[in-house]
Amino acid sequence: MTQSISEKLETVRQQALAEIAAASAEGQLYQLKSRYTGKKSDLSAVLADLGALSIDEKRQIGGLANTVKTDVLQAIEDRLSQVVQSTAAASFDATAPGIPCVVGSQHPLTMVLDELKDVFGKMGFAVAEGPEVETDYYNFEALNTPKHHPARDMQDTFYVSDEVLLRTHTSPVQVRLMEKQKPPIRAIMPGRVYRNEEISARSYCLFHQMEGLYIDAHVTFADLKGTIDAFVRNYFGNSVKSKFRPSFFPFTEPSAEVDIQCFLCNSKGCPVCKRTGWLEIMGCGMVDPNVFNAVGINPDEWSGFAFGMGIERIAMLKYDVTDIRLFFENDLRFLEQFKHV
Amino acid sequence: MKAPLSWLKEYTEVTATVNEISEAFTNLGLEVEGVAGQYVPMPGIVVGKVLHSARHPNAGKLTVNKVDIGQERPLDIVCGAPNVKTGLTVALICAGNKLPNGFEIKKANIRGELSEGMICSGRELGISEDAAGILELSDAYKAGETITTGHLNIDPVFEIAVLSNRPDCLSLIGLARELQVRTHSGLTLPSAVLVEGGDKTADKIRVKIEDPEDCPRYTARHIARVSIGPSPAWLVNRLASVGMRSINNVVDVTNFVLMETGHPLHAFDYDKIEGGAIIVRRAASGEHFTTLDAKEHVLAGNELLICDEKRSVALAGIMGGLNSEISSATTEVLLESAYFNPICIRKTARKLGISSESSYRFERGADPEGTVKALDRAAALICELAGGIVSDGIVDENPGKIMPVKIPVRTSRVNALLGTSLQAGEIKDVLGKIGIICGNGQDFDAEAPTNRPDLTREVDIVEEVARLIGFNRIQAAAHASISLVKNENQLDDFRSGVRGTMKGYGLTEVVTNSLINPRELEWLGASAQPVVLLNPLNPDMSVMRTAMLPSLLTVAKANFSRNNTDVRIFEIGKTFESIGPAVLPRESEEIAILVSGLVAGRRWDNKSEEWSIYHLKGLADSFIEYVTGKRPSFSQVQVCGAPGLSMQVGQETLGVLAPVSAVLKKRYDLKPDLLYCTINFAALFALRRQSIICGPVSKFPPSDRDIAVVVDESASVDGMAGDIQRESSLIESVTVFDIFRSDELGAGKKSIAFSIRMRAFEATLTDGQVESTFQKIVAKLKSRYKAVLRS
């Protein structure tokens, strides 16, 4: 009796294993699983029909049946993994594109600003900020530019009232800083400024500036030259030379414009540098004693220099942008060109 | 300011090249912006002789020419200029060569006639604007010679940017004075040889200055028996070379002297000056005056006028009157040379919107001591060119005499500011070259001439020294002293950090105009008062934004119009709220985000996702938690007419997020759906996580349990998740993994499923702990939300 049952179990096992090995689809394997190990399976039928057997025989056959069941289940599991893997391999199209993963980009103007802050930061300049809507006093008067001074023509101003205006440079931040902090002062003032000028490829009604201020005992024009020279070499390249030429700003004296060798043409002359081989990049000078007097710093005790440059101007040179309006139009196709690490 | 080289040479005999002169000017602070009339020899542009010129058989306006260029065979040239003729010496470019502007001339067949080059006009050679006809060269030149500046007989004209503090350089003499500092070519001033005779000036002219503050000095001369007529060619050419039109001999002389000396003059028709009286006074309010350009001005009452006994005859320092201008009938001239207060002239010129050569100089500061020199120079020239007789003597009212300023200068201070080691002698030497007279000693007085109103303080002299010795003589300091001041600006560093994080979320940074159209604020229904500009460029940029949304919508619109449909942008920008006319507005900084289109681009597996408010909420939630270390709480609010959310951390409201309402979309003419979010930058900065303290993590496995409940539609999912989280310290996280509504659940009901992860720090949780925690959660949801557990 047990003999025939155990033979029957063995037959079931062989048959199941053969069918499992032959199965090639997930569905087939699940069907086999229910056929051989489910409630209505042959195996269950065998186990249900043990009434005539002794307790020992029942235990023996039960053990055998369980082994068969385990073997079958194991075989199904193994085959299932093989089948799943091969199906996946067959459906993997190595030439299909990946699922898109987006990354943003920084605006070129803030990128240049960050770079400048980094260079000056390493030279010990802190960042100072101030309001964009200013009083006439901070924007002009305290900067040695009284009302009806012809220098006001250099900066066409948006007015909010007689005494309130949109700052035309970040210099008022210098005044506020000097009022608040006693020398030594070493700071840069990045920010947005406004000019009432017709909008064109070369000028916009607002732009960004970064000014710098250094006040200490015994600061000289030679120090100014040294600092600017170090900045130019750090930022534009170690071999790029700069030169100073006299200029006029009401709040500095002596005043200078700084030209650097044109890095676009290796100072051979190109349309951007108007064939001169030099590019104008910033204005600077020694802080005028009248500015010191306005903020209560004794000009006999302290001296200092200030400088300022336009962020748009530098970004235009650096990235070969020929129309300033592109920065403010924010066409994503323009901006996405600035993706980088 | 235009400075023709030939004219400069009248006062300083420079031999330097054009480039050397340009560099000298620029290094003195007189930037040469360009040089007109420059020609660099080009290959293939040569002297040609027109051997024969005949009408083109097929084109009435063209000619066919045989031009000798010194080779065996003359060239055939088709020409369109009206002045080409047999025998002319011309500048010719042979085919196969390039013009200075880079344009290549090719051999061509023009209406059946061969042309082997082109005869050039001034414009084609880049030396003038004249394209009306070809250049006619001197016959002395030989055919075939390469064209040089000499052949073209051109006078280089320097275009110089004169800074606003240097009125003395608004003249040829002033520029020559500067130039000779570098070229060492000396300065020769014109001498006025004046023969006086006839009447006594004092009998002809009486001057009364009622306002000596605005008119410190008024000098005048009388010239009789002039005959008004055209100017000689040299004068016409001189004026043309600086862009001035010839009018008649007398007026041309005043303009010539203006350009030469920088001192503005005015010539009146003496017969039109009632009683020979000159009264300098303030205008009355409402007074009318017609300037010689025939424009009538209504005066406010503080303009300075030149008047005779009965009427006003000139707007002082700005423009003469139509009623007293020199005409062809004029026989006697009253010549004015005065000095007016710069601020007075500037105010009037601004107000009336007039900028003349005269006002431009007076408002920057003319030379009060230059009045008589200019007057005499002009009187002498008028006699020479218009044949007049200069009356005897000069009228010189000088009630506000301006003396040269003596400025104390310390050699040590010069060197301390410049970082130089100059000797007193060298300093005095360079100052002397521009007429600054220095006293003796290391510390000395420097007397600045009256043509230099910009020199009043020691530092002004320091600048002159630096400028005159040349900035390149000041060695750049190799080492700077170190300032031991704490240098950091956390706010700015934080700003950079936020930018980087936003970039990581796939957002692209924009920088937008903070000036907008006020109607955009009306559209938003913004209650904040904007800052309004008094003098905007145009209505679209006439107020400052009180919110970031208009700027970002403008960017979206521009991008949509260019078919950039997936918009994911952010800006860290300022908004401005007016809090009264006399005070500065409240400026606040916002992080603003605008999104539209697909979240992460188009996918090929049909799983592309469009931005929804849940995406943006998730982004804001993640960002705020990233920055502050705390999850924000959200509550529903109306934002610009759309249902949105406000975000809080603790008591602080950080910002809002919402879809752009249909009404607003219509206002901006936007079709696709958009969503935006703004976060107050300062509030976020205040809440930022400043230090990170790291704790240990549990080594034991978690127990995960899911729970699904049916609640009323009004129940807050965020609230339930928060309540679950707070129910026990064993709860590590709560995640919502399913929300659905169905007919089966019934109207006004929703089903929410949470996945709850529990974990203890010190041991693996027992089934009992997990079960009792789970039961507490169930009880809380039942009591607070009337939740029904789903099986």
Ligand SMILES: [Zn+2]
């Ligand atoms: Zn270049």
